[in-house]
Amino acid sequence: MVYRVYNFNPGPATLPLTVLQEAQKELLDYRGLGMSVMEISHRSREFEEIVNSAEALMLELLGLSSEEYQVLFLQGGASLQFAMVPLNFLPPGATADYIITGSFAKKASQEAEMLGKVHVAASTKDNNFRSIPSQDDIKLSESPAYIHLTSNNTIYGTQWQYIPDCGEVPLIADMSSDILSRELEMNRFFLVYAGAQKNLGPAGVTVVIIKKSLLDQASKNIPAILSYKAHAEAHSLYNTPSSFSVYILRLVLNWVKEKGGLKAVEELNNRKAALIYNVIDNSGGFYQGHAVREDRSAMNVTFRLPDDNREKAFAEEAAREGLIGLKGHRSVGGIRASIYNAMPLEGVEALANFMKEFLNRKG
């Protein structure tokens, strides 16, 4: 058996073992070509097949039609999308509405501010991002070009449990840390983007899913490399893509499909999250969750211990037992367990048992 730890890092994050094994198996000779997938032309038939099937699988898993939506495989991470969204969809004089639920949401809005007017439609900064705004908390500007939200807040451990009603205004979401983790009415979104390194595959590829009716409205007066239109017209091959990352992404999509699609994945994710939240809730206050209960994330579980010493000991002792990457982000402190799709139930069970055992010893 290969040595594998349970990796709770927030991203890059753990990948399904079977995906890694499959990539390993065909690494030196990709399907009889005598070359690895990294060495073939991105214009080859073989690579085109990878892009096409990844695109089709993505739409199938999300329940979207290729008539209405196009999938793009870009680079630059979610952070480039923070800039590309306003570059393409915030015309001069217009206002974009942002809902601020954490650091990444804030960064996205700051990039838009460089390019145009931003209205903060809601923010939960005042409670240190423990919650998600309710529909009533959201105050839109007069006629926003679009509304932007972050579906899962990787650092704070909160997750939207509903899709806000935005009327006719295009809703755009950063889904970097929860895409493909649950069933959602995806057709309520006009544009969704996600850096792959949390829930989809390795770093280096960013997935964009865009409604074709929105694509038609994209700005034409921007450099091609930053233009959704240019990437869409070239079918994600405007320039050399991050080909190996796209290849692994395709394997991950196959894996999600084999697991039973989003319904099955969501059920398992909820079971996993409940295991940890139950320990927190039954710890007599020893473990304190950061997020309010209603808005807890099924992807990133954030919590504190009574003091810094025990937090440090927790992360160190867990690591010795093969549970790694549990230290929280510096802006929240404490512990964060990132339990994306690829984290197996056994890993979460091991963590929950460790938490109980640690509480018995140090509580």
Ligand SMILES: *Cc1c(COP(=O)(O)O)cnc(C)c1O
């Ligand atoms: C990780 C993360 C980002 C940043 O992604 P990069 O690919 O590093 O640019 C943005 N938004 C969310 C929600 C994230 O979790």
